[in-house]
Amino acid sequence: MAKRESTKPRLDEAAWIAAALEALARDGIAGLRVEPLAKRLGVTKGSFYWHFKDREALLAAALDAWAAGRIAAIRGQAGDPKRRSLPAMADLYLRDPNPKGLAVELAIRALARADARAAKAVETVDAERLIQVAALFREQGYGAAEAQARALLFYGFLFGQSLMRGRDLAAARESAIELVSR
Numbered sequence: 362m363a364k365r366e367s368t369k370p371r372l373d374e375a376a377w378i379a380a381a382l383e384a385l386a387r388d389g390i391a392g393l394r395v396e397p398l399a400k401r402l403g404v405t406k407g408s409f410y411w412h413f414k415d416r417e418a419l420l421a422a423a424l425d426a427w428a429a430g431r432i433a434a435i436r437g438q439a440g441d442p443k444r445r446s447l448p449a450m451a452d453l454y455l456r457d458p459n460p461k462g463l464a465v466e467l468a469i470r471a472l473a474r475a476d477a478r479a480a481k482a483v484e485t486v487d488a489e490r491l492i493q494v495a496a497l498f499r500e501q502g503y504g505a506a507e508a509q510a511r512a513l514l515f516y517g518f519l520f521g522q523s524l525m526r527g528r529d530l531a532a533a534r535e536s537a538i539e540l541v542s543r
């Protein structure tokens with residue numbers, strides 16, 4: 362008798378990590394539970410344990426993947442000649458926002474208040490973002506200390522404004538981009 366081949370694609374570690382990040386964004390750390398994740402992915406818990414020792418291993422892998430992805434993104438943005446300006450970089454966050462990405466970021470930042478691994482991931486990502494943005498200010502002629510301070514203001518503006526809602530903010534955002542990009 363021939364062995365039946367499964368028509369379901371086998372989930373890899375990346376699929377579990379993506380599901381974990383979505384669960385964190387949707388439900389916080391409480392949403393990172395093996396059985397509900399398996400159900401959502403349409404597989405058994407055995408699939409999970411094929412890739413991860415336990416929930417903590419999945420969380421560590423998800424934090425590592427998030428940090429690596431954010432660092433690659435900012436390096437790519439800062440290294441792209443078409444985007445290698447502060448206003449162009451701001452456009453990426455202001456004109457083409459990523460609500461899912463923001464939800465994941467906020468969830469990891471919330472977790473970082475109580476979890477040292479999440480705090481380390483956030484610290485690593487923030488440091489790289491500030492390095493890349495400070496480099497753009499140094500290219501404008503600012504010294505290292507002022508470039509770092511301006512990078513902090515720029516970065517704080519980008520993320521802070523993403524939390525604000527209102528019809529009358531568009532014009533103020535444009536002026537703010539100009540102010541924090543000089």
